[in-house]
Amino acid sequence: xxxxxSTIVRNLVPYVPGEQPKDKKYIKLNTNENPYPPxxxxxxxxxxxxxxxxxxxxxxxxxxxxxxxxxxxxxxxxEVYAGNGSDELLAFSFQAFFEPGKKIIFPDITYSFYPVxxxxxxLDYETVPLDDEFNVPVNDxxxxxxxxxxxxxxxxxxxxxxxxxxxxxxxxxKDSVVIIDEAYIDFGGESAVKLIKDYNNLLVIxxxxxxxxxxxxxxxxxxxxxxxxxxxxxxxxxxxxYPVDRLALAGAVEAIRDEEYFxxxxxxxxxxxxxxxxxxKELGFYVLESKANFLFxxxxxxxxxxxxxxxxxxxxxxxxxxxxxxxxxxRVTIGTDSEMEEFVRVVKMLEF
Amino acid sequence: xxxxxSTIVRNLVPYVPGEQPKDKKYIKLNTNENPYPPxxxxxxxxxxxxxxxxxxxxxxxxxxxxxxxxxxxxxxxxEVYAGNGSDELLAFSFQAFFEPGKKIIFPDITYSFYPVxxxxxxLDYETVPLDDEFNVPVNDxxxxxxxxxxxxxxxxxxxxxxxxxxxxxxxxxKDSVVIIDEAYIDFGGESAVKLIKDYNNLLVIxxxxxxxxxxxxxxxxxxxxxxxxxxxxxxxxxxxxYPVDRLALAGAVEAIRDEEYFxxxxxxxxxxxxxxxxxxKELGFYVLESKANFLFxxxxxxxxxxxxxxxxxxxxxxxxxxxxxxxxxxRVTIGTDSEMEEFVRVVKMLEF
Numbered sequence: 001x002x003x004x005x006s007t008i009v010r011n012l013v014p015y016v017p018g019e020q021p022k023d024k025k026y027i028k029l030n031t032n033e034n035p036y037p038p039x040x041x042x043x044x045x046x047x048x049x050x051x052x053x054x055x056x057x058x059x060x061x062x063x064x065x066x067x068x069x070x071x072x073x074x075x076x077x078x079e080v081y082a083g084n085g086s087d088e089l090l091a092f093s094f095q096a097f098f099e100p101g102k103k104i105i106f107p108d109i110t111y112s113f114y115p116v117x118x119x120x121x122x123l124d125y126e127t128v129p130l131d132d133e134f135n136v137p138v139n140d141x142x143x144x145x146x147x148x149x150x151x152x153x154x155x156x157x158x159x160x161x162x163x164x165x166x167x168x169x170x171x172x173x174k175d176s177v178v179i180i181d182e183a184y185i186d187f188g189g190e191s192a193v194k195l196i197k198d199y200n201n202l203l204v205i206x207x208x209x210x211x212x213x214x215x216x217x218x219x220x221x222x223x224x225x226x227x228x229x230x231x232x233x234x235x236x237x238x239x240x241x242y243p244v245d246r247l248a249l250a251g252a253v254e255a256i257r258d259e260e261y262f263x264x265x266x267x268x269x270x271x272x273x274x275x276x277x278x279x280x281k282e283l284g285f286y287v288l289e290s291k292a293n294f295l296f297x298x299x300x301x302x303x304x305x306x307x308x309x310x311x312x313x314x315x316x317x318x319x320x321x322x323x324x325x326x327x328x329x330x331r332v333t334i335g336t337d338s339e340m341e342e343f344v345r346v347v348k349m350l351e352f
Numbered sequence: 353x354x355x356x357x358s359t360i361v362r363n364l365v366p367y368v369p370g371e372q373p374k375d376k377k378y379i380k381l382n383t384n385e386n387p388y389p390p391x392x393x394x395x396x397x398x399x400x401x402x403x404x405x406x407x408x409x410x411x412x413x414x415x416x417x418x419x420x421x422x423x424x425x426x427x428x429x430x431e432v433y434a435g436n437g438s439d440e441l442l443a444f445s446f447q448a449f450f451e452p453g454k455k456i457i458f459p460d461i462t463y464s465f466y467p468v469x470x471x472x473x474x475l476d477y478e479t480v481p482l483d484d485e486f487n488v489p490v491n492d493x494x495x496x497x498x499x500x501x502x503x504x505x506x507x508x509x510x511x512x513x514x515x516x517x518x519x520x521x522x523x524x525x526k527d528s529v530v531i532i533d534e535a536y537i538d539f540g541g542e543s544a545v546k547l548i549k550d551y552n553n554l555l556v557i558x559x560x561x562x563x564x565x566x567x568x569x570x571x572x573x574x575x576x577x578x579x580x581x582x583x584x585x586x587x588x589x590x591x592x593x594y595p596v597d598r599l600a601l602a603g604a605v606e607a608i609r610d611e612e613y614f615x616x617x618x619x620x621x622x623x624x625x626x627x628x629x630x631x632x633k634e635l636g637f638y639v640l641e642s643k644a645n646f647l648f649x650x651x652x653x654x655x656x657x658x659x660x661x662x663x664x665x666x667x668x669x670x671x672x673x674x675x676x677x678x679x680x681x682x683r684v685t686i687g688t689d690s691e692m693e694e695f696v697r698v699v700k701m702l703e704f
Contacts, residue, residue, distance in 0.1 A: 002579035004529050004553060005586075006451045014589035017412055028408070037404030046406075046599065050398040052389030054568040054603075056380070057561070060369055084436050087592040095472075099358045120447075120590045177356050201356060209409070216406040216598035227354035234357075237366035238472045240439040246568035247398065247599045251406075 008120065015116045018319055027342060029333040030317040032184075032294050034213040036268065036336070039261035042214070042254045049250035058246045060237075065249050068256045069221055073193045078226040081233060082252070084243040086183055086207035086220030087113060089232070090149075092239070093203060093222070095121050096231040097177040102146025107136055109326060111155040111181065130157075134288060134296075138165050142172040151181040153189055156321060156331045158290035160189045170199045177228065179203045184292035186211035186266050187273075193223050200225035210293055211266050212255040219244065219252045269293050273334045279344050284352055294333045296326075301352050304328045314346045360472065367468045370671055379694060381685040382669040384536075384646050386565040388620065388688070391613035394566070394606045401602035410598045412589075417601050420608045421573055425545045430578040433585060434604070436595040438535055438559035438572030439465060441584065442501075444591070445555060445574070447473050448583040449529040454498025459488055461678060463507040463533065482509075486640060486648075490517050494524040503533040505541055508673060508683045510642035512541045522551045529580065531555045536644035538563035538618050539625075545575050552577035562645055563618050564607040571596065571604045621645050625686045631696050636704055646685045648678075653704050656680045666698045 001010065018031035037043075066080045073080075083089040094117040098104050101124065106114050108127035118125045128140045134157045141148055148169065153160040170178045170192075180192045182204055192204050203224040209215035222232060236243060244252075255262070273295065277287045280297055288296045298304065308320040308330055319331040334340065353362065370383035389395075418432045425432075435441035446469040450456050453476065458466050460479035470477045480492045486509045493500055500521065505512040522530045522544075532544045534556055544556050555576040561567035574584060588595065596604075607614070629639045629647060638650045650656065660672040660682055671683040686692065 002583060003527070004449050004580060005583045006448055009448045009583050009586050012586050012590045014586050015593060016589075017409070017593040020409065020411065031409055033409060034407045036407065038406050043402050043404075043406070046402040047399045050395050050402065050599075052395075054390050054395070054398075055386045055388065055565040057369070057372065057383055057385065057567045058570075059372065084595055085592055088595070091591050096358055096361050097356050116590045120587070175355070213407040215409045215594075218410075218594060218597040228356060231354060231357045231361050234361050234364050234366050235472070237368075238364045238468045239443050240437055241367060241369040242567075242570055243436055243440070245570040245597070245600060247402075248597060 008122070012119050013116060015113045019317065021317070024315070027316045027335060027339045029335055029339070029343065030319045031215075032210055032333045033215045034210060034265065034269070034293065035334070035339060036213055036265045038213040038251070039255060039258040041258045041261070042251045045254040046247050046251045049247050054246055058242050058244060058249055060241050062244060062249060065253050068253050069223075072256050073223065075193070075196065075223060079196060079223055079229060081222050081229050081236075082244055083220045083222065083236070085209065085218040086181070086205050088243060089205050089220045089222045090179075090181065091117055091120070092232050092235045093179055093205065094118070094123060096235045097203070097228070098123050098147040100124070104147040104149065105141065105145045106149045107154065109134060109154070109157060111151050112321075114149055134159050136161050136165070138168055141169045145173065145176055147176045147179070148173060149179040149181060151183065152192070153184045153187070153290070153292040155183065156294075156319070156326070157288050157296045158184070158292040158294055159288055160291035163190055163192060163195065166192050167195055170195060170202045174201055177201050177203055179205060182206045183210055187293050188270060188291035196223055196225065200227060203228050208252055208255055212262065213265060214251065214255060217248050217251050219248050269334050272337050272340055276334065276340045276344065280347075283347065294331050296329055296331050298329045299352070302350060304330050307347070307350065310350060311343070311346055314349070316343055316346055360474070364471050365468065367465045371669065373669070376667070379668045379687060379691045381687055381691070381695065382671045383567075384562055384685045385567045386562060386617065386621070386645065387686070387691060388565055388617045390565040390603070391607060391610040393610045393613070394603045397602045397606040398599050401599050406598055410594050410596060410601055412593050414596060414601060417605050420605050421575075424608050425575065427545070427548065427575060431548060431575055431581060433574045433581050434596055435572040435574065435588070437561065437570040438533070438557050440595060441557050441572045441574045442531075442533065443469055443472070444584050444587045445531055445557070446470070446475060448587045449555070449580070450475050450499040452476070456499040456501065457493065457497045458501045459506070461486060461506070461509060463503050464673075466501055486511050488513050488517070490520055493521045497525065497528055499528045499531070500525060501531040501533060503535065504544070505536045505539070505642070505644040507535065508646075508671065508678070509640050509648045510536070510644040510646055511640055512643035515542055515544060515547065518544050519547055522547060522554045526553055529553050529555055531557060534558045535562055539645050540622060540643035548576055552579060555580050560604055560607055564614065565617060566603065566607060569600050569603050571600050621686050624689055624692055628686065628692045628696065632699075635699065646683050648681055648683050650681045651704070654702060656682050659699070659702065662702060663695070663698055666701070668695055668698055
């Protein structure tokens with residue numbers, strides 16, 4: 001604690017990302033990265049952009065990228081914006097649409113960055129308990145609130161809720177902004193982007209870190225009505241004129257355009273996920289149905305932390321959250337087939 | 353205005369960056385970019401980093417970059433941090449060290465982003481009038497305040513204040529944080545970084561956008577006591593775990609290491625600046641002494657806005673601020689020798 005820190009800083013409980021140890025080579029199944037490299041076309045576009053023009057500021061309004069995404073989703077440029085990872089866009093959205101004193105609501109088990117943003121912007125919140133199978137109780141979101149945020153598929157459970165359920169939440173809450181955080185939507189879910197034309201209070205946030213294999217490039221996308229996007233733009237232009245660099249813009253455009261590589265990569269991960277889920281169930285694991293690039297698993301006979309440490313000792317990193325309700329679960333990112341074969345092999349070393 | 357906007361968003365007056373028109377090819381002397389490309393070693397490092405590892409998150413703590421900068425300035429890793437451009441680090445600093453209700457102070461003529469940050473974080477401020485020659489009246493900063501920020505060399509005047517003056521401000525204000533924004537320090541000034549070991553309330557912010565020719569890469573640096581850097585880290589980790597991407601980290605490390613290219617480029621710009629200043633003075637211009645990569649100029653017989661438009665019509669962009677006290681000045685970025693010869697030629701088309 002320093003006497004120079006503002007009240008905000010003193011009260012913060014910063015987010016802790018998954019570990020990135022450098023002591024040895026691990027099979028990294030702990031931060032939901034994609035096991036496949038980005039599209040060769042993306043790498044080519046970045047290399048081409050690594051030229052003398054880097055002396056110049058990037059386009060502060062991301063026109064080419066926004067047009068590319070708009071075309072992809074059947075939206076207009078005014079309904080699309082970009083940011084330095086979806087985390088930045090989430091932060092902007094919390095500040096733009098939520099008001100101190102008006103409680104926002106989100107599920108009790110969710111992306112652990114949401115309460116952090118609340119501290120950062122002095123926002124109040126209330127959590128809605130998920131049911132025993134980690135489903136969102138839709139009715140509990142049909143009540144007065146200062147805003148709603150739900151990840152879908154949900155972090156860290158991988159569970160997916162259908163568009164009908166999302167529609168009913170957005171429909172009921174016409175006076176507050178509903179944010180759907182779709183970091184994992186491409187792994188089998190249907191995006192709420194198609195509801196944007198019907199609801200001016202719906203904001204959809206996505207990332208290129210997972211399905212587009214670009215965690216290292218920092219590129220987030222946000223889609224919504226023009227008035228919501230304008231709110232984001234006002235915050236962004238009061239924070240940093242150029243949050244997305246020239247190389248990220250060049251790579252991101254190409255990542256959207258290379259639909260074939262995208263589909264191929266996503267399908268590989270889905271296929272791997274499905275056989276791993278079956279294997280784990282055969283071993284007696286409780287495996288939540290996943291529409292994401294990870295599995296959320298638990299076993300009645302082996303403590304999650306014990307399994308976590310066993311995996312780590314054998315060169316495999318997964319994510320363990322020491323939190324109420326989920327402290328006997330592990331979140332396991334889907335790697336390549338051979339990485340997951342090794343994962344299953346190491347799991348089997350334990351006696352069940 | 354939208355009913356969904358928070359009070360903060362409603363009250364914002366976002367910063368407007370210099371224009372980036374695409375209608376034709378201009379000589380761009382309006383956003384203080386460097387006219388020379390980044391070091392070939394930087395471009396090489398970026399191309400090398402454009403590989404499959406982009407699927408992985410970057411180092412959230414920027415260890416290699418921080419170690420490189422720490423070594424360069426004789427600091428420790430704990431006294432250095434990085435961000436997505438110096439604008440992001442300025443924003444983090446305003447939120448980390450300034451408190452609503454306690455007036456911060458800065459010069460009346462300064463980087464126009466400072467009052468924007470105040471709106472963004474609900475901060476109160478008071479401006480201190482510069483004297484008639486745009487010097488900082490040091491004594492006016494020796495009084496109670498909630499924090500101080502001064503750019504040095506100053507935006508948009510290019511005027512420089514010596515370390516003795518900065519030391520007396522930092523020395524007097526031991527209970528508040530003094531931020532020195534050194535975006536232009538490499539063009540002839542002496543960095544306040546060397547005062548950090550004596551003062552735990554001093555924060556120095558720099559950028560790679562100007563002297564390192566990397567405006568398109570988005571890389572800012574901040575140096576200060578461990579307790580101040582820890583405050584920045586707490587904000588950053590509550591906002592975005594990975595604000596600097598893998599390519600920017602790779603390029604930035606090499607930009608610091610290639611001292612020879614850096615010196616050569618900076619010296620070329622200083623030399624060009626000096627002959628352009630002489631030429632303009634010969635034409636009767638009032639040219640403020642500059643230690644930056646731009647000149648702040650005025651002419652008693654030609655209105656600045658008229659000259660601005662004349663230059664624009666002839667394919668040259670400069671910056672005109674329609675603001676009290678400086679609305680008869682133009683800010684002219686130093687380009688290459690041939691760009692500046694063209695600039696002088698076009699200026700001479702007018703009759704004085």
